[in-house]
């Protein structure tokens with residue numbers, strides 16, 4: 001798409017700032033807004049004349065929108081970035097502290113407007129089969145003496161949060177976290193917060209890392225633009241880590257529930273009665289004659305989940321616009337929660353998403369006959385999520 005107008009960018013700016021965290025540096029807004037609005041790489045990096053030199057047109061528009069939001073009293077300068085003011089937050093209404101409220105219910109599920117810290121205390125102990133969540137993005141800032149402050153703060157915050165979730169989980173339950181890579185400010189290097197988180201969850205909470213998976217989003221935009229498009233020293237990051245943890249070394253899981261259709265060649269091989277001759281593979285591994293003759297109903301998938309996140313006119317988006325609600329800026333595609341709901345739970349099990357956002361996990365759980373609980377801090381997002389459930393009350 002072309003660069004949106006300033007007016008079109010105002011609400012998305014408040015949304016990404018509120019969703020991402022308390023303070024955000026001006027530069028961090030560029031990537032988040034470009035991603036949210038689907039700005040093309042060309043528009044993202046386009047330079048236009050500015051006096052004797054040139055300037056990045058998209059970034060200049062974002063800065064103008066920030067200035068406009070500041071003049072309107074919606075955001076304010078804080079020590080090392082910007083923060084949404086109470087007035088700006090009125091456009092996104094956080095749940096009152098320690099007062100989670102039921103927002104809507106369906107036959108199978110319940111959406112709670114509340115803080116992910118407060119809600120576990122009101123859930124039944126040992127009732128949840130799987131927690132499937134995509135936590136907010138960590139916002140990294142440079143310390144004055146060169147270190148990074150917020151990756152450690154973020155890991156502590158998420159570890160304490162997950163500690164609170166654990167009593168709700170069945171002994172053989174699972175926690176799935178979809179995380180995003182975070183770039184260290186000003187350099188083309190990555191934060192190691194994900195590695196720190198894995199170690200913290202193992203060391204402090206005794207969780208086991210059951211498997212590392214990744215979500216490949218082929219439609220992901222090239223970012224950060226500075227390193228990928230301008231200096232051309234990094235490639236497009238198209239993978240997002242998805243980490244599966246459990247308090248048990250053998251949580252409930254059944255890969256027969258996520259089988260994929262056989263390839264054409266595999267179907268032919270099965271039809272032919274398996275390998276025709278005993279073959280030695282380049283690895284030295286020998287396949288016996290007749291191997292792969294049995295039809296097991298499909299192929300066991302790998303740990304890479306490919307799913308584009310390109311919906312631009314889904315029912316959810318159309319309905320949000322019709323009701324004047326913000327379209328959630330960081331939705332994941334149905335294929336992601338669907339894979340884990342199928343793999344890690346059975347019909348009737350309870351699935352929880354403590355960072356419910358637009359209600360994607362809940363919608364998938366409902367469709368797959370699981371019970372579900374969605375928790376979301378902002379009322380406007382939960383009102384948008386309700387639109388996914390026409391029979392909600």
Ligand SMILES: C[S@@+](CC[C@H](N)C(=O)[O-])C[C@H]1O[C@@H](n2cnc3c(N)ncnc32)[C@H](O)[C@@H]1O
Pocket residue numbers: 018019114115116117133134135136137328330331332333354355356357358359360361375376377378381
């Ligand atoms: C990355 S988004 C999740 C999007 C979701 N997976 C989807 O597909 O729509 C994270 C969500 O967590 C919410 N959030 C942030 N802090 C929270 C908290 N303390 N308690 C509950 N929700 C929170 C944000 O408002 C945001 O909607």
